[in-house]
Amino acid sequence: MASFKKDGNVWRVQVARRGVRLSGSFPTKKAAEAWAVERENEIMKGTYSGAGSRTVADLFDEYAKRVSDGKAGGQWERTRFKAFKKNFPDLAAKLLTETNSHDWGLWRDERLQTVSAGTLIREANLFSAAFHMARREWKWIDKSPMTDMRRPKEPQARDRRISANEEGRLTLALGYAPGNAPETISARVALIVQFAIETAARASEITGLTWDRVHERHFHLDKTKTGVARDVAMSARAREIIEEVRAVTGTQQTVFEVPSASLDALFRKAKKRCGIEDLHFHDTRHEAITRLAKKIDVLDLARMVGHRDLRMLQVYYNESAHDMAAKLG
Incomplete structure (x- = not known):
């Protein structure tokens, strides 16, 4: 029936x-x-x-x-x-x-x-x-109906970076003050933004980071977008951020104790209050990789951020021609 x-x-x-x-x-x-x-x-x-x-x-x-x-x-x-x-x-x-x-x-x-x-x-x-x-595998059909569907042209890769001024305005809008314990979720979102810029980790990787995977100079990610686990080195500032949140969330399971939905909502609201346009949280990865490329070897960088194809680094490396010219003297 x-x-x-x-x-x-x-x-x-x-x-x-x-x-x-x-x-x-x-x-x-x-x-x-x-x-x-x-x-x-x-x-x-x-x-x-x-x-x-x-x-x-x-x-x-x-x-x-x-x-x-x-x-x-x-x-x-x-x-x-x-x-x-x-x-x-x-x-x-x-x-x-x-x-x-x-x-x-x-x-x-x-x-x-x-x-x-x-x-x-x-x-x-x-x-x-x-x-x-x-x-x-399932043998349900003989041909995919989408095989002959015309797809739109791939959009040009984003090259949006976060300026120091924008980073500071977001930090202020989220209610974080250096030297004060990040008791509120909003303040910890500000630290997540900074942590992302220091490490090039994705939003989901940061919100899902647990204390048992944090070590002295690196943290381990077993759940990543690509499905491949990796270790991520931490700068001095990244280690400082870890210690700042440890005082508040050290007895909890996750490091930042910020749900993914809260990170997204609070980031959007802060961005709106600051009048910052066309900025996505994922742009922190562009900023991080561009900064890190000045400090570590390209192979080390690819391993740190989880790119098996070195060509992907070109998508995220967004140094301006003006800054490149400054290096040339």
Whole structure:
């Protein structure tokens, strides 16, 4: 017997017959009922083949469960799948055997009305990975419907750096005062910004850093964006920051005791109060790598920041021609 449930803008249906369990998402209850009747008849007649009855939503749910859950960026992937099913219920409800590059071209065009080309490309890469998994390993489909979808041109890499003036204004706006214990989350966010500039660590790596992975002159990251663990050397200032927060959070599990959501929200608010435009937290990585490149060898730098491809350092190294000229004399 099939069961139906309204979930936002879609109807979810589950079918359980003779040990076969299926689920689907549809824009209307009528469409869900028709699908359920057809699947139940196939199961009872013994003609159900499996792959032909799965929807795009089924694929994304399966991928999230079997692949995303084991990845460092799994939460981002699950969020993207959830948003897709909510915003594109008709496409989510389409059978895998019926969706094609035309459907995804329409998705691309509509999505580009609200997001940047970079965001679209990241989402397309995720969805494409799910389709290729379904083709290569799960044998659900013979071809990915996104293979022939035209993708927008890769956007030019950001070269935004943080000036000393901006760093100081953010520190003040976040309520941090040198010499005072960083009792508030806001004050610790200010220290996270400074720590990121000193170490080139990513936001998620810093907020997830635990005391057991902090050593005298370096800290260890076992959960990184690339999935490869690494050790990160600490400058004198980075070690000072660690000691400043130790007095407040030393008995807690994480070093800074700042949830990722709080870091994002407080950074955005402080930036707005300061009137600083076009600045992302990830720009601290550009600033850090540019500064560190003046102090350590390129191979050491690549190892420290987790870049296996040295060409990636060129993306983050954003020294200005004016400053380069000063070195030439």
